[in-house]
Amino acid sequence: MSSARSHVSMQSKYDRVVLLVDMDCFFCQVEEKQHPEYRNRPLAVVQYNPWRGGGIIAVNYAARAKGVTRHMRGDEAKDLCPEIVLCQVPNIREKADTSKYRDAGKEVANVLQRFTQLLERASVDEAYLDITETVNHRMQQMQSGAFALQPQELVNTFAVGYPNIGDYVNKITNRFANPYMDDERYQMSYDQNDLPAVRQSDIRLLIGASVAGEVRAAVKKETGYECSAGIAHNKILAKLAAGMNKPNKQTILPLAETASLFDSLPVGKIKGLGGKFGEVVCDTLGIKFMGQVVKFSEVELQRKFDEKNGTWLFNISRGIDLEAVTPRFYSKSIGCCKKFPGRNNITGLKTLQHWLGELSSEINDRLEKDFIENNRRAKHMVVQYVQDIDGEEVASSRSTALKDYDQESIVRFSLDLIRANTKTFLRPGSESALNNAIKFLGISVGKFEAVSSAQNRLQEMFANQAAKKRRISGEEPGQPPQVQMEKKQKQTEEVKMKNFFANYLQGAKKEDAKADGISVNPLAAASAAPKKNFVEEYKQKLHEAVRTEAAAEGTVLTSTPPEFKESFFSQYLKQQKKTGDQGSVTSKEDSLDVQGLAEELDAIEADNSKDFEEDTEEETELTSDIHMSKPEGQSSDAGQEQDPNTLSDSTGKDVYVKTDIVLPPLTEDELKPSTSKRKFDEIESSGSNYKESYVEFAVPNLRIDLLPTIKCDQCGANIPDEVKSLQTHRDHHFAQELSRTLRSTEREERTQIRQKISPKPTPPKKSKKTAGSGSSSNSTAPPSNSIIKFFSAKPTQEQAPSDPQMQQCTECKAFIKCVDMPEHLDYHVAKNLQRELNQQDLRTRTAALNNEKTSPAQTKKQTQKKLNSTISASSSGTKTIAQFFSQSN
DNA sequence: CTTGGCTGAATTT
DNA sequence: TAAATTCAG
Structure with missing residues (x-):
């Protein structure tokens, strides 16, 4: 009954914003990075196999354009594309060694991890990120004018159902002016209780897309790799969306578009329905497309399949997926295996021992590496094998506990397990011939347990602190520093934002005067828009395209x-x-x-x-x-x-x-629907609701910044008077000592890098000429009612602060005072050092943390209270979106 | 003459 | 719990 996976509550089905990041032809990119001379050439990665040029396991897009696909042999690829570069995956111990790609995947994941603690690595080249918190935060900032969407973050963004992202933005903008634009439709398609979340869905996904843009830019910048991404309210849809525009693109799947998308979406495209189950579903229901599932009731589906699958199908067909993004950075098991097909069957004991030795050796190496990185040891091992028994392939797997292990013991365990579970292991009369040839061998180890020592405990805490800092600094890159700038900047942004709304309304009003006012109520007005509806038009075109193409x-x-x-x-x-x-x-x-x-x-x-x-x-x-x-x-x-x-x-x-739609005019009265305020407020409370059912958010969020502080006797810094912070701070000094040399060399590297990429466009501050000549687009034109105002005019992040005392940290992009830079870099050094030494599964740690604490719910409530008070204090002067809408200024 | 090879997670029995 | 199977990348 108890499914291992955790889920969010049905009530929060539209509350999350989930990202699926998918590396484009990852293995190829790894090879291209390693061999720059291959860049810009058609390339495929083959697994060594003498037959027909090896098996292709990855194809870059240049080669795909020539028709090269996976499931091909190297020779076939050469036929199609003579100039193709074929990279062989390295061969170690007589078998393919993919550690290069695992490492690369980890490198990427390290970047991703900065953006959320809710990171779930789904495979070597895919990861889910729950970015709900960041999105909600930005949503608030947007309302106060402290945040605006950057156009360059949406350059490679698509929205399903819209010809281009501009139309999507446009729609959102229009809804700002008229929040109840689509309510008629909404109320027909959605539960009453979901309406607040539904109304905010689009804008939150759009903000999610801007986060996705930053994530992908960071990955590209720091690793050189490109990826695609999907943005939606859950994992299934995010995954689906990510595949729709590749490579190096990102795709939003708007809530309102899922139904029409599903109408023509083959069932097998949904993750989990790509295999046998998907076929069974199609057969028993007599359907082909996802949208057809909605015709069946939940009980019907439960009867035809089982209870769990029935409910799952019922929900998925409506675009609802409650599965949580489960934080996992490291795999739960480490395994390797090899096939021995045809003539390669293992028939002798010596050969068997040899291959068990090879596999164990690899396992052992990886375990060692894992131990260094993660301070954990495997407690369990499984050996899998396929035997030829009377011409039939018989698969078996046997397991045993592991307390201490080394390479030899793993071999011994494996052999013993196989021997003990084979009726006649050796051919009668022979000392070395196996009775049953072996066609497949695999060893995997798992059930990791952390090795705990006092030393590790300190490092653990340090990691915690580092993670916390990461979260704080990562959430709003470049926020903390620009102090003097900030005020002015923020003010103008705020004004801009307000003006945007105000002007939008005014503009609409003007038009109203010209176009002899028609509208009476906003809903009618919106639906009676004189211009053609692009969505409709698009769908129409799409329909035609489908028909001709399908034909x-x-x-x-x-x-x-x-x-x-x-x-x-x-x-x-x-x-x-x-x-x-x-x-x-x-x-x-x-x-x-x-x-x-x-x-x-x-x-x-x-x-x-x-x-x-x-x-x-x-x-x-x-x-x-x-x-x-x-x-x-x-x-x-x-x-x-x-x-x-x-x-x-x-x-x-x-x-x-x-x-460039211009909405029909609206009067002030029409702009304040009676229920407006309450409805928009609802989501604020319901917005944080999903966390309560989201296990990972049960982690108490200690606000150490609210605690009294004491002075560090070494550096005089004020430390929160709380044991963990104190210890962490001491660790900080310890790490400083430890990394002194490392630090200085890193610092050198950094300055070199900084000089290298030091933005040429930034003119020397001294130049007197530049001051007035502002022919650039920088001059702030008065706000107008174009959707363009929705974006900030300049990417504020990239702007170096005018204060020459400030530098941008190459690591976290924060602006730091020069004098503080060394210490700031120490933090990163220590963080990296820490990561090298001790990377620990976040979840097990937080779980342990939870158990220590008194009732998490209580703690949470308390901190929530504090948070609320600080929030309301700091935002007392700002307005909510609802207020913008409902008031007439 | 194959076989795409290997990796990892999850579910069911 | 252990073993077998399925799914996906």
């Missing part, structure tokens, strides 16, 4: 058709290139303002295309997991298409024009 090839098309796939921003740029002779689209004020932004975007894209010149697949590779039939001819040969300047023709204009 042609018998496949189903559910993803965005290629001709719609240009990013909003590139289209936007195109539009701008046409130098506003299209005056009717935007006001003059707007187009001025917009011009600046266009330049900026131009720069961004130009920069992008410079950075990724080699990325031929970027725009041309348009296949997705779902859109299986790929037009052959169109892949052209790319590379040059990247330049925005060459993009200036074709459909761009039309699409852009359509994105």
Whole structure:
């Protein structure tokens, strides 16, 4: 009954924002990074196997364009693509060694981990991130004006069901002006209690996408690897979305789009339904698409399958998946295996011992490494084997406890287990011939237990503290420092934001006067929008595309058709290139303002295309997991298409024009629905609700910053008067000592790096000329009612603070006073050191922590109280979105 | 003459 | 609990 996986409550089904990060053809990228000379060439990774050039296990996008796929032999790939580079996975101990890729995966995961403690590694190249907290935080900041979306973070973003991301943004913007735009539909499709979450779904997912953009940028910058991502309210949908635009893209799956998506989504595309169960489902229900499942009642499904699966299906078909993102950085088991097919069957005892020795050796190596990193030892081992018994393949597995182990004991255990469970182990009359040939061997170890010592305990605490700091500094990169700047910055941002809303409404009002007012109530007004509905139009087109395509090839098309796939921003740029002779689209004020932004975007894209010149697949590779039939001819040969300047023709204009919807006018009265305030407040309380059923959030959040402090006798710093902080602080000094040499060399490296990447565009502060000449897009134009105002005009993060005393930390991007930089770097050094020495499964630790504490619920309540009071104190001067909507200013 | 090889998690019995 | 099976990457 008790399923091992934890779930959130049904009530929180739309409360989370979940990210699935998926590395693009990861093994290939690892090889390309290792061999820069291979970059920009078609490449595949093969597992060594003398037959037909080895088996392909990964293909980069340049090679895919030539038709190379997995399930191919190296030779076939050569036929299709003679210039292809075939990388062999290294062979150690006569078997494939994938440690290189495991390490690379860990490198990536280390970056991901900075963004949330709720990181679940799903495989070597995939991870789920629950970013709900960050999103909620930014949501609040957005309301206070302290945070604005950065356009460059959405450059590679798509939203399912929308031709481009701009349309999606547009829709959200419109809903800001009229929160009840879609309520009629909402109330028909959703439970009353879900409406608050439903109304905020889109904006929260969009913020999630901006986080995703940062995550992916960080991965790219720090590891060199590119990845795709999916953003949704749960794992299943995030995973689904991530596959829809690849590579190096991210995809939002809006709540309201899941139903129509599922209507034509083959059942097998859902994770968990890709195998036998999925087929059984299709057969017994007589269906093909996910959307068809909704016709069956829950009990019906439970009767046809079992209770658990029935409920699961029922929920999934509605886009509901409650499975929690379970923090796990390290695997629960370590194993390796090898097949011995055909003539390679193991028939002799000596051979068996040899291979057991090889496998054990690898296991042992990996266990050693794991022990150093994670302070844990395996307590259990399993040996699996397939024997040939009377021509039949018989699989078996036997296990035993492990207390102490080394390579030899693992071999011995394995052999003993096999021997003890084989009726006649040796062929009668022989001392060395096996009675049953072995066709497969595997050893895996698991059930790890932490080795605890006083030393480890200290390190544990240190890790805790480091994690906490990471969380604090990671959540809002670059926030703490800019002190003097901050005030001014924040103020203007806030004003901007307010102006945005205010102007939006005013603009609408003006238009109202012109277009002899029609509207009576907001709902009617929205639905009676004179302009065409793009979603509808898009779907219509999509439908046509589906029909022709399906007719042609018998496949189903559910993803965005290629001709719609240009990013909003590139289209936007195109539009701008046409130098506003299209005056009717935007006001003059707007187009001025917009011009600046266009330049900026131009720069961004130009920069992008410079950075990724080699990325031929970027725009041309348009296949997705779902859109299986790929037009052959169109892949052209790319590379040059990247330049925005060459993009200036074709459909761009039309699409852009359509994105710039102007809503019908609204009067002030119409803008304050009577129930508005209460409904929007509901989500604030329900927003934190999901945590209560979310086990991981039961970890008490100690607010050490609220505790009294005492002075450290070594450095005079004020330390929270609490045993763990004190110990941690002492560890800090200890680490300082320990890493002195390491630190200085690292520091050198850092300064070198910093100098290398020191932003050329930042002009020397002294230059007197630059002050007034602001021809740049920087000059703050008055806010207007274009959706552009939704974004901040400048990426604030990248702006170096004017104070020459400040430096940006290359590690965490925070701005630090120069004098404090050494100490700040020490923190990172210590953190890294710590990570090297002792990386411990977060969850087991927090679980232990929980048990120590008195009732977690109580603690939580207390800290919650404190938090609430501080929050309300600090935000007393700010307004909620609801207030923006309901008031008339 | 295959076999895509290997890895890891989870569920069911 | 141990063993077998399934699923996915």
